[in-house]
Amino acid sequence: MSKSGFTRAEPDARRQSLIEATASVLARDGAGGASVRAIALEAGVSPGLVTHHFGGVDALIAATYAQIGEQVSAALDAAVAGAGNDPRARLMAYVAASFLSPIADRALLATWTAFWGLVIARVEIAALHDTQYARYRDALEALLGACGLAPAARRRAAIAITALVDGLWLELCLSPAVLDATEARAIAEAQIEALLG
Amino acid sequence: MSKSGFTRAEPDARRQSLIEATASVLARDGAGGASVRAIALEAGVSPGLVTHHFGGVDALIAATYAQIGEQVSAALDAAVAGAGNDPRARLMAYVAASFLSPIADRALLATWTAFWGLVIARVEIAALHDTQYARYRDALEALLGACGLAPAARRRAAIAITALVDGLWLELCLSPAVLDATEARAIAEAQIEALLG
DNA sequence: TTGCTTGTTGTACGATCGTATAATAAGCTG
DNA sequence: CAGCTTATTATACGATCGTACAACAAGCAA
Numbered sequence: 001m002s003k004s005g006f007t008r009a010e011p012d013a014r015r016q017s018l019i020e021a022t023a024s025v026l027a028r029d030g031a032g033g034a035s036v037r038a039i040a041l042e043a044g045v046s047p048g049l050v051t052h053h054f055g056g057v058d059a060l061i062a063a064t065y066a067q068i069g070e071q072v073s074a075a076l077d078a079a080v081a082g083a084g085n086d087p088r089a090r091l092m093a094y095v096a097a098s099f100l101s102p103i104a105d106r107a108l109l110a111t112w113t114a115f116w117g118l119v120i121a122r123v124e125i126a127a128l129h130d131t132q133y134a135r136y137r138d139a140l141e142a143l144l145g146a147c148g149l150a151p152a153a154r155r156r157a158a159i160a161i162t163a164l165v166d167g168l169w170l171e172l173c174l175s176p177a178v179l180d181a182t183e184a185r186a187i188a189e190a191q192i193e194a195l196l197g
Numbered sequence: 198m199s200k201s202g203f204t205r206a207e208p209d210a211r212r213q214s215l216i217e218a219t220a221s222v223l224a225r226d227g228a229g230g231a232s233v234r235a236i237a238l239e240a241g242v243s244p245g246l247v248t249h250h251f252g253g254v255d256a257l258i259a260a261t262y263a264q265i266g267e268q269v270s271a272a273l274d275a276a277v278a279g280a281g282n283d284p285r286a287r288l289m290a291y292v293a294a295s296f297l298s299p300i301a302d303r304a305l306l307a308t309w310t311a312f313w314g315l316v317i318a319r320v321e322i323a324a325l326h327d328t329q330y331a332r333y334r335d336a337l338e339a340l341l342g343a344c345g346l347a348p349a350a351r352r353r354a355a356i357a358i359t360a361l362v363d364g365l366w367l368e369l370c371l372s373p374a375v376l377d378a379t380e381a382r383a384i385a386e387a388q389i390e391a392l393l394g
Numbered sequence: 395t396t397g398c399t400t401g402t403t404g405t406a407c408g409a410t411c412g413t414a415t416a417a418t419a420a421g422c423t424g
Numbered sequence: 425c426a427g428c429t430t431a432t433t434a435t436a437c438g439a440t441c442g443t444a445c446a447a448c449a450a451g452c453a454a
Contacts, residue, residue: 008420008431030318031228036412046433051413053431106317113313119371120307121227130372159376160384163364164357171360174316175327179356187357194391205401205450233442243403248443250401396454403448411440418433424426 015053015063017043022064027107031114034061062125065115068108069132075103076139087146088196094143095188098165099172099181109173136162147196157195164191202241212250212260214240219261224304228311231258259322262312265305266329272300273336284343285393291340292385295362296369296378306370333359344393354392361388 009017021043025034036057040047054060079097083090097103118125140158149157168184206214218240222231233254237244251257273294280290294300315322337355346354365381 006419006432011431014431027317030314032314033318035410037410048413048415048433048435049431057412110314110317113310113317116310116367116371117227117229117307117314120224120303120310121230126371130375133368133372133375156380156384159365159368159380160361160388163368163384164361164388165364166367167360167362167364168356170313170363171330171356174313174323175330178327178330183353183356187353187360191357191361191388191391194388203402203449208401211401232440234440244442245403245405245444246401254442398453399451401448401450403446405445405447407442407444409441409443412438414437415435416433417435418431420431421429423428 011053014045014049018045018050018053018060019064019067022060023068023107023111026064026114027110030110031117034114058122061114061118062128064111065118065125065128068111069128069135072103072108073132073135073139076136080139080143087143087148091140091143091147091192092189094139095161095165095192096185098169099184099188104169104172104181104184106173109170133162144196149196160195161188161192164188208250211242211246215242215247215250215257216261216264219257220265220304220308223261223311224307227307228314231311255319258311258315259325261308262315262322262325265308266325266332269300269305270329270332270336273333277336277340284340284345288337288340288344288389289386291337292358292362292389293382295366296381296385301366301369301378301381303370306367330359341393346393357392358385358389361385 018039021039022034025038025042029038034057036047036050039057039060040050043049050057050060054063076094076097079093080090083093102108115125115129119129120126137155137158140161141154144154144157144161145151165188168179168188172179172181172184215236218236219231222235222239226235231254233244233247236254236257237247240246247254247257251260273291276290276294277287280287299305312322312326316326334352334355337358338351341351341354341358342348362385365376365385369376369378369381
């Protein structure tokens with residue numbers, strides 16, 4: 001047992017805990033509060049570790065964005081996988097998952113808006129955003145194709161659904177008094193029904 | 198003619214120029230770059246003026262948000278006013294204006310995302326957001342009512358359109374390569390047609 | 395003109411920012 | 425055990441942050 005707080009960890013494990021601390025700080029204090037010191041305090045380590053493991057706070061924030069994007073994709077894919085074989089049910093499961101935990105979460109929204117703000121000023125964050133959203137669209141296009149939508153119409157439909165879900169998710173998180181998860185899902189399902197004809 | 202840069206202005210005019218400078222800085226550098234010094238430099242005045250006219254940088258940012266919200270509402274209302282008397286045309290004009298200048302603007306998006314980020318951490322900004330969006334919904338509900346939509350269905354339809362337009366507008370500004378104004382408008386119009394039945 | 399109000403500037407203060415760096419401690423190899 | 429690598433801490437440095445404050449200047453009243 002060491003007398004100080006010095007505990008050595010695997011680099012990957014330490015990077016992971018720093019990423020989780022960054023997400024927590026972003027959720028609690030927004031982008032303005034995500035300083036190296038605040039993140040290090042949240043993770044229970046010294047500020048120098050951020051430089052040591054990530055080279056700078058910018059790379060840490062980008063890594064946090066990438067990981068949260070992965071988690072969102074994984075949650076959506078899991079929802080589809082658990083929805084059985086009916087194409088329509090799989091599509092609806094994908095959409096409905098956006099309004100449930102862990103995606104429809106105020107902390108996740110805080111992280112997301114922080115990154116939207118960074119997309120403007122930082123090219124590497126913008127590239128991450130484009131990659132993430134292309135992935136969502138691809139997943140949606142596959143689900144729409146399984147529902148029988150013509151290939152020529154898939155791209156536009158995927159964009160429409162992504163936009164609708166994003167907007168509903170945003171309002172659901174920003175103003176829970178205006179919109180709840182049940183109604184968001186009902187709205188999305190009705191619009192998608194119209195889209196599939 | 199004074200030998201220094203000292204020029205006296207009406208308080209309202211000076212406040213206005215500080216608000217415009219804040220919007221410019223937010224658009225160029227994002228929320229992280231909107232410091233008192235950067236704003237004062239943009240406005241061509243001394244940093245002390247921010248404290249003198251607004252009491253602090255927080256109030257200046259809130260005032261900027263409120264004013265931009267007013268401008269967006271005014272642009273939308275003007276689009277409706279110029280659309281003639283057909284209810285359907287008026288509704289579509291309202292929606293289409295969201296994808297045109299001055300609303301579909303990268304600078305405006307930067308300002309908006311900056312405020313979304315602030316909604317999480319600051320209660321007074323959240324209240325401003327709720328007020329703004331309630332106003333948009335009310336305007337949409339009136340337009341939907343003129344199109345013959347039953348009163349019971351108007352609220353949900355207004356939420357759906359607001360969400361769809363927000364999501365399309367966001368993607369249009371963040372990733373112009375993926376989506377242009379013409380396609381955003383086409384997507385929105387098709388969805389609204391389905392909504393009106 | 396003189397005096398008063400107030401918009402404006404310039405600067406200074408303490409706090410916090412990101413990052414660099416030297417010292418230290420843990421774990422591995424020999 | 426000795427020696428090496430490196431994860432970690434603690435601290436320091438310069439820059440920038442928001443705000444306070446005293447001095448100054450412009451316009452108006454008398």
